[in-house]
Amino acid sequence: MTEEGMRRERVVGIGAGADAVQPRELCTPKDPATSKELATEDMVLNIGPQHPSTHGVLRLRLTLDGERIAAAEPIVGYMHRGAEKLFEVRDYRQIIVLANRHDWLSAFANELGVVLAVERMLGMEVPRRAVWARTLLAELNRVLNHLMFLGSYPLELGAITPVFYAFRERETLQHVMEEISGGRMHYMFNRVGGLKEDLPLGWLDRVAHAVADVRRRLPDIEELIFGNEIFLARTRGIGVLDRETIMQYGVSGPVARASGVDLDLRRDEPYLAYGELPVKVVTRSAGDCNARFQVLLDQVRVSLDLADACVARLRDLPPGPINQRLPKVLKVPEGHTYAWTENPLGLNGYYLVSRGEKTPWRLKLRSASYNNIQVLREMLPGHLVSDMVAILGSMFFVVGDIDK
């Protein structure tokens, strides 16, 4: 084979983007005098868009000095699906489908924001049973979301077992969620004015069972990972985020509460039935990876308690409707409103502007992960590549929630 043919074969062998690869002759300088020492120059390392610790297609452009990160730049948008633009050409029923997809781990909570905004604009009164059922489902959804991160974070630090325990618990809860909604991720159970259907017979007992099971087995995860010396060494004092930075970047949710920012909309600006529930807000002051992980675990406990309280309340409520009859064409009166909810990953807001048509004129989405991830630029420099994984994992983001 000719030299040219060999080279073409080599380049073809690594597929798209092969043009950027230098021919081998250029990579191995023959003259030692002109060759550079690798150790003296910074290496640019692209973490992602496809990398196991980015949970999808986040890209981080790291400048490395050895293994130490000199600069970090999050590059987002690989998964941009134009959700906000699509909101403008879908009617209010269809929007719920779109809205529950950006953060695929908290689909129910995403749906909530949209229906709350629309109901507020319509001035619609939601039946009490629906309000309590929504609260219950939102808390179960929060537990599902947190369990995912409780499993995947140790995995990123090399502990392969907790994820299986976390998924066992998730499965227990998925069963009841699946029974009521038919979905395992994108529940689509919210409707403007209430829920899609009434609760099945005996479902509340099964929820109570599932919640009790999860609470009983939660220490499995805790005992396996929390006291572990290596886990502590990898997470304590790593990626400390201070209050000031959090305020500037608009970081919210468990990540912010781990740094002592005591904000939780469930308590501070109650929506649904949270006003009647004793919401315990979990905070930590250390602001490091370990604190963020602890907040997550404690929030699971709080949410399980809240779920129990909702079940008890739903049992006491007199029978009644679970949704409102809607007109065939649902039009929202002219005006605008901002509905925000405490999503599992942080503040999730919808700014709804209507011109009285059957589609919104504009529906701006404020997603938690987008803000939470921007702060990586400040956090990463100075840390090692291994710490990068520890920090990235502890920021609890979903790529769809970043890119929308």
Add this chain to the structure above:
Amino acid sequence: MADLLGIAVRLAVIVAAFLLLPLIVGQMEHKAMAHMQSRLGPMYAGGFHGWAQLIADGVKFAQKEDVIPAAADRRVFAIAPAVALVPYLVVMVVIPVGPGLVGVDLDAGLFFALAVMSIGVLGVIMAGWASANKYSVLGGIRAAAQLMSYELPLVLAASSVAMAAGTLSLQGIVEQWRWWWLPWQAIGAVVFFVAGLAELRRPPFDMPIAESEIIMGPMTEYTGLRFALFMLAEYAGIVVLSALTTVLFLGGWHGPLLPGPVWTLVKVFALVFVVIWLRVSYPRLREDQLQKLAWIGLVPLALLQLALTGATKVLMT
């Protein structure tokens, strides 16, 4: 002629053991890990509890395309898996299983085993450098740093036993062994085992591979059979490390009731189980924490053991 036949039989047995034991360890890891994680593990291949899973894996690996990246240093890239694997085969030649049951009884067997074992790491460094991949380079350099720091406690701990037995022959060490060596050499045993784990890059010392940060480290660009050879090297390494620990610290074939070789195997597999157990239950250390553990943890402990052995020896004579 009889000599020649004897050597041929011994070598055949060693090669068979070399090919079989890593597979058994692999299968054991599949199943033990699965049950610890509330799963079942392989259940279909071969019928009975998926016993043939690793054979199926091997067949699959053999069918895969052997990809060499365009910018790779082809020759180094190609021989790296062999460099990683062969040393473990060679070490197995000198490990005694029972009295007289050894491939070759070298006078400097311990020295030979340790020297050859450390060559295996070179394969990983070669792979990391030759792959022309940034993740591989990082992994290769991590592996090199790990080798540098863990070789020392490994050798120090082993030399303590050699001092106690007064010989470098592995066969001789086991013959000298008495039950009270267990408490006497306990620190050395732990240091040796931990340092050996680090040299094999097994969790919690799998920094060079760290699939969640540098993908698969030096193995990132490897496919098919070459990748399978790396995996085989890892499991052969586990067998060799467990066998060496058994021979040096746990008294090899000594034990009541059961015949000697059975005792050796029992002890080896008990240690293999510990290796698997550690992987299931521990997260991964960071590179600098790993270095710290070696230099301010294991090296002083190994020196302490050496001093203890020396002092006891002097007092006894």
